Amino acid sequence: MTFETPHISVQNLNLYYGANHALKNINIDIPNKKVTSFIGPSGCGKTTLLKTFNRLHDSSLEVRVEGKVLLDGENIYDKNAEVTSIRKKMGLLSQRPFPLPMSIYDNIAYGPRIHGERDRHKLDEIVERHLKDVALWPEVKDRLKSPASRLSIGQQQRLCLARGLAVNPEIILGDEPTSALDPKSTQKIEELFIELKEKYTIVLVTHILRQARRVSDYVAYIYNGEIIEFAPTEELLLNPKQKLTQEYVKGFVS
Amino acid sequence: MNIRLIKDKLAGSTMLILTLASVLLAILVGWGLYYKSLPLLEENSVWDLLSSSVWKPSKGEFGFFAFIMGTLWVTGIAIVIALPLCLLCAIFISEYAHPRLRKIVVPVVDLLSGIPPVVFGVWGVLFVVPLIEDYIAPVFVDYPMGYSVLAGGIVLGVMIFPLIISLLLEVFSAVPKEMRDASLSMGATQWQTVKFVLLRKSKPGIIVSVVLAVSRAFGETIAVLMVCGSVIMVPGSVFDPGYPLPALIANNYGEMLSAPEYESALLFAAFLLFVIIFLFNAISRIVLGRIKRKIE
Amino acid sequence: MVFATVIIVGSFFLIVGTIVSKGFPALSWEMLSEIPSGDFYMGGEGGILNSILGSLYIAAGSSLLALIISVPIVIYINMYLKKSSWMGNLTRLGYDVLFGMPSIVYGAFGFTLMIYLGMRASLLGGIVTVTLLIIPIMVRTMDEVIRTVPKELFDASYSLGATRLETSRVVLKQVAPGILTAVLLAFGRGIGDVASVMFTAGFSNDIPKSLEDPASTLPLAVFNQLSSPVEEVQSRAYAAALVLTIIVLLISISARVLSKRLSKNKI
Numbered sequence: 132m133t134f135e136t137p138h139i140s141v142q143n144l145n146l147y148y149g150a151n152h153a154l155k156n157i158n159i160d161i162p163n164k165k166v167t168s169f170i171g172p173s174g175c176g177k178t179t180l181l182k183t184f185n186r187l188h189d190s191s192l193e194v195r196v197e198g199k200v201l202l203d204g205e206n207i208y209d210k211n212a213e214v215t216s217i218r219k220k221m222g223l224l225s226q227r228p229f230p231l232p233m234s235i236y237d238n239i240a241y242g243p244r245i246h247g248e249r250d251r252h253k254l255d256e257i258v259e260r261h262l263k264d265v266a267l268w269p270e271v272k273d274r275l276k277s278p279a280s281r282l283s284i285g286q287q288q289r290l291c292l293a294r295g296l297a298v299n300p301e302i303i304l305g306d307e308p309t310s311a312l313d314p315k316s317t318q319k320i321e322e323l324f325i326e327l328k329e330k331y332t333i334v335l336v337t338h339i340l341r342q343a344r345r346v347s348d349y350v351a352y353i354y355n356g357e358i359i360e361f362a363p364t365e366e367l368l369l370n371p372k373q374k375l376t377q378e379y380v381k382g383f384v385s
Numbered sequence: 386m387n388i389r390l391i392k393d394k395l396a397g398s399t400m401l402i403l404t405l406a407s408v409l410l411a412i413l414v415g416w417g418l419y420y421k422s423l424p425l426l427e428e429n430s431v432w433d434l435l436s437s438s439v440w441k442p443s444k445g446e447f448g449f450f451a452f453i454m455g456t457l458w459v460t461g462i463a464i465v466i467a468l469p470l471c472l473l474c475a476i477f478i479s480e481y482a483h484p485r486l487r488k489i490v491v492p493v494v495d496l497l498s499g500i501p502p503v504v505f506g507v508w509g510v511l512f513v514v515p516l517i518e519d520y521i522a523p524v525f526v527d528y529p530m531g532y533s534v535l536a537g538g539i540v541l542g543v544m545i546f547p548l549i550i551s552l553l554l555e556v557f558s559a560v561p562k563e564m565r566d567a568s569l570s571m572g573a574t575q576w577q578t579v580k581f582v583l584l585r586k587s588k589p590g591i592i593v594s595v596v597l598a599v600s601r602a603f604g605e606t607i608a609v610l611m612v613c614g615s616v617i618m619v620p621g622s623v624f625d626p627g628y629p630l631p632a633l634i635a636n637n638y639g640e641m642l643s644a645p646e647y648e649s650a651l652l653f654a655a656f657l658l659f660v661i662i663f664l665f666n667a668i669s670r671i672v673l674g675r676i677k678r679k680i681e
Numbered sequence: 682m683v684f685a686t687v688i689i690v691g692s693f694f695l696i697v698g699t700i701v702s703k704g705f706p707a708l709s710w711e712m713l714s715e716i717p718s719g720d721f722y723m724g725g726e727g728g729i730l731n732s733i734l735g736s737l738y739i740a741a742g743s744s745l746l747a748l749i750i751s752v753p754i755v756i757y758i759n760m761y762l763k764k765s766s767w768m769g770n771l772t773r774l775g776y777d778v779l780f781g782m783p784s785i786v787y788g789a790f791g792f793t794l795m796i797y798l799g800m801r802a803s804l805l806g807g808i809v810t811v812t813l814l815i816i817p818i819m820v821r822t823m824d825e826v827i828r829t830v831p832k833e834l835f836d837a838s839y840s841l842g843a844t845r846l847e848t849s850r851v852v853l854k855q856v857a858p859g860i861l862t863a864v865l866l867a868f869g870r871g872i873g874d875v876a877s878v879m880f881t882a883g884f885s886n887d888i889p890k891s892l893e894d895p896a897s898t899l900p901l902a903v904f905n906q907l908s909s910p911v912e913e914v915q916s917r918a919y920a921a922a923l924v925l926t927i928i929v930l931l932i933s934i935s936a937r938v939l940s941k942r943l944s945k946n947k948i
């Protein structure tokens with residue numbers, strides 16, 4: 132499947148963990164302002180692929196990346212590419228929330244601060260706006276100065292989302308962001324994603340086919356480091372063309 | 386380029402220089418000691434220095450044999466005392482002890498490692514030396530002396546307890562639990578499992594631990610110096626006094642500035658310690674790193 | 682096995698017990714609060730305040746200096762170098778070896794260096810030598826703590842567009858209690874070591890007033906007084922050893938408590 136102006140375009144991407152060939156000749160276009168989900172069995176390379184989008188493999192010695200990832204047409208693996216500004220364009224939500232070791236307020240203000248925002252009033256405003264974006268404001272507005280680690284896991288995950296939004300990204304990367312959460316918090320995050328796709332391109336890794344169906348526009352099925360099938364959500368989940376995909380979604384009843 | 390990136394790079398290069406400089410320091414220490422012992426080495430062959438036991442600084446005769454033997458005796462005794470005890474203790478802690486008991490034993494061992502050498506020395510003078518002089522030595526020799534290589538060995542042995550135990554615990558924890566379970570489920574007793582699985586699997590690690598303990602024992606100065614008598618002689622039995630290399634440096638360095646040859650000899654002793662300990666540590670750390678990596 | 686464990690645990694209590702029983706009777710307020718008088722080493726009046734302060738100065742100064750040097754090194758090998766790069770491994774190996782070096786080697790080297798530079802034995806000389814001695818302790822301890830930080834925390838900061846330098850601030854904040862533990866351990870080692878300071882710090886009956894003044898240290902006071910033939914002076918050595926033991930035990934216990942706190946709060 133191709134799109135006219137894909138937000139991210141992966142071309143002939145191969146990734147090796149030492150001798151382990153973890154991603155095999157990946158080609159995929161991520162559409163602009165849509166939710167794209169990656170599904171697949173454990174260990175198939177979903178996380179690995181997601182991390183190639185903001186070059187989080189850079190700090191590992193044993194990882195070798197070949198091929199291109201174009202962000203708005205520019206290869207982020209180019210020698211002259213500037214990694215911090217690439218990462219700024221993408222917010223990341225990991226499997227478990229990892230609040231920074233500081234207060235709720237500082238967690239949100241951290242990004243804007245490192246990117247040069249010093250004005251207290253502006254920072255106050257940014258913090259408030261993004262906490263409202265993730266529907267956390269009413270719950271925490273009276274304890275902005277308390278450590279973020281005291282929040283519940285569900286609240287922490289929303290805080291991490293707000294933290295990512297505060298640097299004005301264009302893309303949100305979510306690596307099974309609800310896997311550590313209770314049903315209620317999961318539902319909240321899903322609702323947020325549906326709301327946020329108005330403004331952001333969202334890439335979501337998930338184990339839960341229902342979740343993929345609820346929130347995403349497109350789904351890619353990954354198996355053993357390869358993209359087997361990439362199609363609009365309903366099509367892939369209900370009428371998969373590839374045999375491997377059929378086997379995986381077999382148990383899925385609409 | 387962005388000022389943040391420049392800062393990042395600049396900080397990086399500064400830290401790189403600092404890191405390199407600090408590692409170079411290790412080389413500088415070795416080189417400095419070597420350079421200072423050159424005058425001695427030019428006059429004498431290394432073999433003569435190590436094998437002669439004539440020590441007459443005023444006549445310019447420097448034989449290190451007595452000191453080397455003193456070091457070896459004290460270290461040997463320390464290891465003979467510490468190794469079996471620590472091995473048993475570490476097996477107990479890692480395989481048998483109730484977690485609650487472990488939580489008491491391990492911190493005490495840690496605290497033991499924090500006690501300063503000079504306090505060990507005082508304890509040696511107050512407790513070990515009289516013990517040997519009044520109770521142990523009289524059984525074996527006619528003119529019992531408390532200040533002996535045995536006293537040094539005992540004090541040193543106690544000093545290296547914590548090091549050996551923590552190394553052994555690390556080595557034991559590297560043996561996967563499944564291996565023990567497999568042995569136990571075949572009907573082996575706990576002790577058989579320890580003997581045939583744990584100890585066999587961790588043999589290289591145990592050897593490395595001993596090497597590291599030996600190198601620690603070699604260099605320990607003050608505590609040993611306080612109890613082993615400091616008589617220049619090749620010890621003939623555990624009840625003889627001895628004079629280890631580090632004690633030689635500690636007792637005489639600082640007072641010999643007028644005699645360049647003497648200084649050179651003492652720094653040769655320090656260089657000797659440096660080389661031995663450098664080699665022992667480097668090799669055993671590399672082996673230990675291999676063992677650890679294998680498990681990951 | 683139980684017997685071996687009892688001996689090892691018992692040896693700790695035996696040592697502390699011996700020091701307490703011999704040292705406590707000789708301990709007095711005068712010992713802690715006064716400097717030695719002229720005939721102190723013959724049994725005269727005075728105390729060991731000079732040595733207590735000398736030790737504290739040296740341990741504090743060198744801990745601070747070593748901290749300033751070690752933090753960037755640890756940051757560099759953990760944040761700037763890739764995981765298990767050869768340079769990182771070599772540096773770690775280097776520090777393992779330096780960690781194993783006995784203090785007498787540092788002492789001998791430090792003194793040689795001081796003669797070369799034309800320095801007298803002084804507080805500064807002691808501080809520099811002890812700094813060399815404790816840098817490996819700090820680097821190793823902090824390195825271990827930083828390696829327990831989950832990779833995702835690094836990633837969280839990086840994915841906001843932070844540089845390595847900015848991220849290291851976050852990491853340092855996360856491991857602050859661990860760093861404090863490292864400093865305390867190093868401080869404890871610094872305050873108790875003799876062989877490194879016996880030539881480099883010199884000896885003095887006065888409290889050092891500047892970095893160039895020679896300074897006495899507590900372990901050295903123990904050592905020197907113990908070799909005195911006068912019985913009263915000897916028992917003072919025991920008291921000084923008791924003071925030293927108390928200080929060191931307090932430090933190691935608080936280091937332990939702190940590191941426990943750390944592991945409790947970890948995410």
Ligand SMILES: Nc1ncnc2c1ncn2[C@@H]1O[C@H](COP(=O)(O)OP(=O)(O)OP(=O)(O)O)[C@@H](O)[C@H]1O
Pocket residue numbers: 148151153171172173174175176177178179180
């Ligand atoms: N740091 C690493 N070093 C070596 N191999 C790795 C590393 N991380 C992942 N792998 C391997 O790469 C493959 C893909 O892993 P990845 O984490 O991307 O899977 P995943 O699809 O995200 O699985 P899950 O659903 O369990 O999160 C796996 O075989 C894994 O063992």
Ligand SMILES: [Mg+2]
Pocket residue numbers: 177178179306
């Ligand atoms: Mg994953």
